[in-house]
Amino acid sequence: MEVVSRVTPLLLLVLISIFEQGSAETEGLFYPYGLANGDEMNPVEDDGASRELPLSITFKFFGKDYKSLFVNNNGLISFDNAVSHYTPAAFPLTNGEIFVTPFWADVDNNRGGSIYYRETNDPDVLQKITGDMDKHLPDEHYIAKWAFIATWDKVGYFGSTSKKVNTFQTVLTSNGYQYFVILNYGDIQWTTGKASGGDPHTGLGGTPAQAGFNSGDDTHYFNIPGSRTMEVLKIRSTSNVYYPGRWVFKVDHFEVPGGCVFQAKFAKEGEEFWKEPTCNTKCLCNKKVTCVDEGCPDNTTCEPSGSFFTCKPTEKICF
Incomplete structure (x- = not known):
């Protein structure tokens, strides 16, 4: 008991972060995250968000330039404004909201979990991104020069009476003239918070999570298969680059490798x-x-x- 009492809350968070990082790296899917990797954390607040985060580069998204972003607790990275909405709406949203959403749903980190983020030029991280991109998109000859990584680690849902949690990650990356988004999915156990019609015991039902992109107009948007249906629970087994749990997108002028975009949805190459x-x-x-x-x-x-x-x-x- 005496040893435990000397562990400060900050040290405990660091130890937890190191454990989480090891778990993610074992999967080989996530890029390192947590306090031990220099991340900052979002506030523990239902429907909360980070402060506005300035970027050291100009990130191009659907043909427009952005110098800052927000990491939102409810599973979005947004440009221009924070997003507190907890029930995912069908795309396109034409009210000017511009965002990437790996998993837009009613996350409540009061119920468990942490949201981490950092901008990085760490050579080891950039080398890993470069190596992955070479495997997934060898014709691009992509060499990462910059990245922004946001991770929702073991997050619960609003109204939860269960221990179900989700883990997912968004990576923005650029080589200076190309701009990509990588979405990584770990264990996905729930789809819906109670205020969105979900069952508090199961985290299912109601209006399930949305995953994809919204540019703020009625033309440029994209839905990952399964969005706003129960099928989104299986997103960990899907991919457009033949690597289950990972989706890769070119976002300066939007492209989805590995298939076709039809009616803002994805069809695999060769699919009828x-x-x-x-x-x-x-x-x-x-x-x-x-x-x-x-x-x-x-x-x-x-x-x-x-x-x-x-x-x-x-x-x-x-x-």
């Missing part, structure tokens, strides 16, 4: 899909999306699949 819930229009992603009038074959039914729809064989009922 139907674009509407009646399955009357069949489409193919082959560098770009082409569509033809074609319904479901006989003995199949039209059902949701990812961001779109597919024709699945009708199950036979045996008596």
Whole structure:
């Protein structure tokens, strides 16, 4: 007991941060985070946010320049203004709100977890980003010169009566003339806070989390598959770069590697899909999306699949 009593609250936070960093690095997915890595922490406050954070570079996002940002507790990095909304709205939002959201939902770090962030030019971190980008997008020959890393570590949800937590991370990076966002997903156990209609015992139901990008107009936006549906719970197993739990985007002039953007949604390269819930229009992603009038074959039914729809064989009922 005497030894424990000498551990100050700050030292305890550092020790916890070191443990969390080790866990993330074991996964090989997250970039190092926590107090031991020089991060700052967001306030412990429901619907809170960081102060406005000046950047040492100009970050280009959907063709516009930004010199500062906010890290918001509810799973967003926003430009121009902090965002306190806790129930995710369907994109596009045309009220001028501009943000990246790895997981927009009603995070409550009073219920557990921490939100960390830092701007970095650390050579080891930049080398890791460069190596990852070389694996994912070798044709870009990308060499990272700068990064901003925000991590939501083991965060709970508003109204929670469970121990369910989520861990996810956003990385903004640039080589001086290209600008990318990397989204990393660890364990995702809940989708919805109580005030968004979720079950306080399970963290499910209601209006589930949104993941993607909003530029503030009605044209430039993007939804990661599963957004605002129960499927977002499985985001840890999805990817556009064949690395489950990671999504990579070029954001100066928006591009989604590994597939096509169609109606602000993602289709994998080579994927066939139907674009509407009646399955009357069949489409193919082959560098770009082409569509033809074609319904479901006989003995199949039209059902949701990812961001779109597919024709699945009708199950036979045996008596």
